[in-house]
Amino acid sequence: VSEPRGGASRDTYRHGDLRQALLEAGVELARVGGPDAVVLREATRRVGVSPNAAYRHFADHRALLEAVSDAAQALVADAMEEDLAVATAALVDAIGGSSLTADLARAHLRAVGSGYLRFARAEPGLFRAAFSVPRVLDRADSPAKAGRGGRTPFELLTLALDEHVGAGILPAERRPHAEFLAWSAVHGLATLMIDGPLRGLHADLLGGVEQRLLDMVEQGL
């Protein structure tokens, strides 16, 4: 009614960018209550808009939920990249610039896993929204799922495994679909921790289990 043309890019009429606002509201809902809490009417309520206004920007409730899921995957990628940066820096500090590619590859795979698990612990609702929404594995080429570094979680995992082959610590014949093995282990621990029977275990204990799980993947791949 009263705030026209918000100096920015102006790609929407009245609101500025209602689509983005609804998406952000949906992300907050998922953060607190997981995918089931992403309720179209509640998102419009939070933005201060009538319920049917959402239909200008999302085909239906499912489309909103999928957009939220994509955004959550992008946040997972961010968490993974943070751990990747820390791990790389630590290695470079320790051994100097001449880090062995094998050590780097292993550190990167661990970082990918620990970032994933750290995110699941820190944001269980968003984690569930990211991966509990049924969607086919579309090769992760959707930029909506990429983090600030431009990579999706799946792409980050793929890169770490490629490093293993490059460093000669993973035979090429065992490379195909190795993503699914590593992903399964880490994803299973994440879901058992946040949704399942491992909920409520002490954080120290879970931390230890987490390290041993990453050991298992490293040894068993």
Place this chain on the structure above:
Amino acid sequence: VSEPRGGASRDTYRHGDLRQALLEAGVELARVGGPDAVVLREATRRVGVSPNAAYRHFADHRALLEAVSDAAQALVADAMEEDLAVATAALVDAIGGSSLTADLARAHLRAVGSGYLRFARAEPGLFRAAFSVPRVLDRADSPAKAGRGGRTPFELLTLALDEHVGAGILPAERRPHAEFLAWSAVHGLATLMIDGPLRGLHADLLGGVEQRLLDMVEQGL
């Protein structure tokens, strides 16, 4: 109105055993649609009883859902025990009665894992009902979760890991909480297959991944 005293144990007034009937209806609902499909009103509808009759036997909707979850876990245990029996018989046939305890232990752990995954593939709705219902790990001592063999899924896993220690192929210091490592790997693959991004992959491919995952656990523990 018309069928009194059904020759059986007669522990309920009119219906025979409404609690059991509602539970079975709930299990069928979960089989088709997972835990979200376990709707109290629909269960009563199927049994042919008014909605509020359910409150004589379950405190509320959640209590019904938990009973269904327990029943589903018992079915998982059955699937695991079937694979255990097959694996044991095969080993005894192959090597004669004198199977090495190490070979038996490894075969049992694999069977526990493959039974779990086989059930997840065959009955995704029940699998989700069994483990997606938030409940704390109460040491699996609840007989409601036990299969025909009297063991819960968690107990079967525990036994297989104990065999590893007994056979000398798992150091005692790595035994504590080893359940969580093996369970995570297998559970993660199961959920990625039925709910997540691995849905829709060809069965052959998934079968191969499954075997390699069990290899990984065996090697990495």
Place this chain on the structure above:
DNA sequence: TGTACATCAGTGAACGCGCGTTCACTGATGTAC
């Protein structure tokens, strides 16, 4: 053995709730002449 009574499994009707979605609309904005 017969009768009065207590129990309690299941009934019938209704409640409030919040959801996703559709309808015909309004009125500020951008555009064409």
Place this chain on the structure above:
DNA sequence: TGTACATCAGTGAACGCGCGTTCACTGATGTAC
């Protein structure tokens, strides 16, 4: 530069739905005397 018009983002009201749950009840069964 001024005016008429088309666009289309957001409105207001309403819909049908199915849910979980509560209320006062009924009437067949089992039990006590």
